[in-house]
Amino acid sequence: xxxxxxxxxxxxxxxxxxxxxxxxxxxxxxxxxxxxxxxxxxxxxxxxxxxxxxxxxxxxxxxxxxxxxxxxxxxxxxxxxxxxxxxxxxxxxxxxxxxxxxxxxxxxxxxxxxxxxxxxxxxxxxxxxxxxxxxxxxxxxxxxxxxxxxxxxxxxxxxxxxxxxxxxxxxxxxxxxxxxxxxxxxxxxxxxxxxxxxxxxxxxxxxxxxxxxxxxxxxxxxxxxxxxxxxxxxxxxxxxxxxxxxxxxxxxxxxxxxxxxxxxxxxxxxxxxxxxxxxxxxxxxxxxxxxxxxxxxxxxxxxxxxxxxxxxxxxxxxxxxxxxxxxxxxxxxxxxxxxxxxxxxxxxxxxxxxxxxxx
Amino acid sequence: xxxxxxxxxxxxxxxxxxxxxxxxxxxxxxxxxxxxxxxxxxxxxxxxxxxxxxxxxxxxxxxxxxxxxxxxxxxxxxxxxxxxxxxxxxxxxxxxxxxxxxxxxxxxxxxxxxxxxxxxxxxxxxxxxxxxxxxxxxxxxxxxxxxxxxxxxxxxxxxxxxxxxxxxxxxxxxxxxxxxxxxxxxxxxxxxxxxxxxxxxxx
Numbered sequence: 001x002x003x004x005x006x007x008x009x010x011x012x013x014x015x016x017x018x019x020x021x022x023x024x025x026x027x028x029x030x031x032x033x034x035x036x037x038x039x040x041x042x043x044x045x046x047x048x049x050x051x052x053x054x055x056x057x058x059x060x061x062x063x064x065x066x067x068x069x070x071x072x073x074x075x076x077x078x079x080x081x082x083x084x085x086x087x088x089x090x091x092x093x094x095x096x097x098x099x100x101x102x103x104x105x106x107x108x109x110x111x112x113x114x115x116x117x118x119x120x121x122x123x124x125x126x127x128x129x130x131x132x133x134x135x136x137x138x139x140x141x142x143x144x145x146x147x148x149x150x151x152x153x154x155x156x157x158x159x160x161x162x163x164x165x166x167x168x169x170x171x172x173x174x175x176x177x178x179x180x181x182x183x184x185x186x187x188x189x190x191x192x193x194x195x196x197x198x199x200x201x202x203x204x205x206x207x208x209x210x211x212x213x214x215x216x217x218x219x220x221x222x223x224x225x226x227x228x229x230x231x232x233x234x235x236x237x238x239x240x241x242x243x244x245x246x247x248x249x250x251x252x253x254x255x256x257x258x259x260x261x262x263x264x265x266x267x268x269x270x271x272x273x274x275x276x277x278x279x280x281x282x283x284x285x286x287x288x289x290x291x292x293x294x295x296x297x298x299x300x301x302x303x304x305x306x307x308x309x310x311x312x313x314x315x316x317x318x319x320x321x322x323x324x325x326x327x328x329x330x331x332x333x334x335x336x337x338x339x340x341x342x343x344x345x346x347x348x349x350x351x352x353x354x355x356x357x358x359x
Numbered sequence: 360x361x362x363x364x365x366x367x368x369x370x371x372x373x374x375x376x377x378x379x380x381x382x383x384x385x386x387x388x389x390x391x392x393x394x395x396x397x398x399x400x401x402x403x404x405x406x407x408x409x410x411x412x413x414x415x416x417x418x419x420x421x422x423x424x425x426x427x428x429x430x431x432x433x434x435x436x437x438x439x440x441x442x443x444x445x446x447x448x449x450x451x452x453x454x455x456x457x458x459x460x461x462x463x464x465x466x467x468x469x470x471x472x473x474x475x476x477x478x479x480x481x482x483x484x485x486x487x488x489x490x491x492x493x494x495x496x497x498x499x500x501x502x503x504x505x506x507x508x509x510x511x512x513x514x515x516x517x518x519x520x521x522x523x524x525x526x527x528x529x530x531x532x533x534x535x536x537x538x539x540x541x542x543x544x545x546x547x548x549x550x551x552x553x554x555x556x557x558x559x560x561x562x
Contacts, residue, residue: 018361098391129492133414140422144394147426151387151433163430170426190494 028125032114040261041076047313048075054317086250091154094247098152103248103255106145109138110262117269118193120279120298131192132184135270136177139225143169145259146234146244153247162244164324165227165234171331172221178339179218182211183274185346196278203282208275210349213342215275217335219308222267224327226260228312230319231327268308269301276304366406373399386432394425408487411494 012020045060049072052059063078064070090096116131118124128134143166150162184190186207187198199206208215224231227243234243245256272278279301281287287294322330350357376399379392397420404413501509 095385095388128410129490130410130414130494133411133418133494137414137418137422140418143422143426147429147433148391151429159433163433166426166430170423173422190492 025125029115032125033111036111036114036262036265037258039265040258041080043261043265043309044079044257045073045076046309047316050310050313051317054314080254083254084251088250088252089247091247094154095152098148099247100252102145102149102152103252103259104145105148106142107255107259107262108145109142110259110266113138113266116192117273118196118278119301121193121296123298124193127191127193130190132180132190132195135192136180139176139266140173142259142263143173145256149248149256150244153244155247158244158246161234161242161246165244168227168231168234168324168327168331169225171328172224172335175217175221175331175335175339176225178336178343179211179214179221180274182214182339182343182346183207185343185350186211192273196273196280199277200280200284202285203277206275206277206280206282210346211275211342213338215271217339218275219267219271219311221331221335222271223312223315224331226263226267226312228260228264229316230321232321233324233327236321264309264312265305268305268312271308272301272304278304362406366403369399369402369406373403386435386437387429390425390429390432394421397421397425408491409493411497 015023049059060072060075062069063072063074065074088100090099113135115125116128116134118127146165146169147162150158150160150165153159183195187195189195189198227234236243245253248256277300279298280296281294281300283291283293284296285294348354373396376392376396380389380396383389383392397416401413401416401421404410404416
């Protein structure tokens, strides 16, 4: 065994340095993406279980492994297998290349954004200075998947729904961008690692307190941005057939759903990083660094993210759907003014050195 | 070496995408090619260490402007055959514009322009360390030396926003919509009139 490892190491050092970097980067990407895709699959299971519990149902409980039902844990795998076996029907007169490109464009940005998200101190794929800008840019191109899917389907229903969903996403993106400007002002950095370090020192130092309105706007806009209930008019499962993906079937259809869940995880992770201190422990300073609950670790980050994912599902089980004009009114006439006003308040607080900006 | 390869790959992609914009028959395809060329352009800017400009290009043009542009193009009912009719008629004008633009670029980039763009000046550009923040430097210059032009530009944009809203904010007198509070406050006498009349008898 040892001989095998030394042999492998010898081969490794024989490789040119460029190759070593390339292989390391690819390995890191795989290490991030494989657990992420598993999470995406199991968020669907989690959603059905949580909503089932809230509606006093059982939820999926049959499909297991090797004859054991295991609370239905095999369900996502079975769903994935089923969807992969199905035929992808391509509508006549549709733009075939764009029709197949659209699902890719909708899931790509949701996965690529993870390149700059830190899981723990220093545990990040690329530690770039403009991380926040990169996130903003990538979340803004997710809308192309929706629009292209609607247009390439060559269907009136699909294109109308794509326009609705596109307008909604573009509207809420502005509020999200402004909310992140508040985070940027509070931390003084575009690097996500530095944004988190600026929140160090226990739960009272997290940005959620001075930026409470921005936090609420950011998270609610995140729900609207991912087209989730109560803002899911693009899909409206109980009212209309489906949205922009009405012509899609099989795996092409499933990828839109994977993208939706990947976006849920992304928005939850971003909210916990920007406003709740990411990997930082809330009891930091109270318990001391050697206590297990006082140390900052990746577990806190996962816990906070999981809480926000739960909120997404909780909203879906709780709130009735918004009407489309109400969605647009909320985005343009409530959220954007709120963020602008709070940016002014924050600027005054920074200049007057009030609260967290006291020297 | 690798940087050169990346540069040529993205320049090639940029040229192909730009060709696609003017060559494709379908205007939606043209718009999407334009998006691709923005991406390739942004990658080139990243190679020049202008990460703020590169990401802003994607954020503003790809994420917002082109989305709205696509909205418009998708909603238009364009007859492709009709669009191609005027090709020969407009060719001389287009060719003239192209020649002028090429001449201008040769003038600026070529040897005529002194040492702004010639090879020696370009090689002197400095590679900065990894912790150098392009965004911070841009911000410093923008809010100190160029604060007046910057504010004027923002004012012009504000005027454009207000003008756009003013143009679309028209209330037609023929539009009918419900006002629930008026509907609730309605009394019987507003809707119903009881009149006295003699009984009509059919003869």
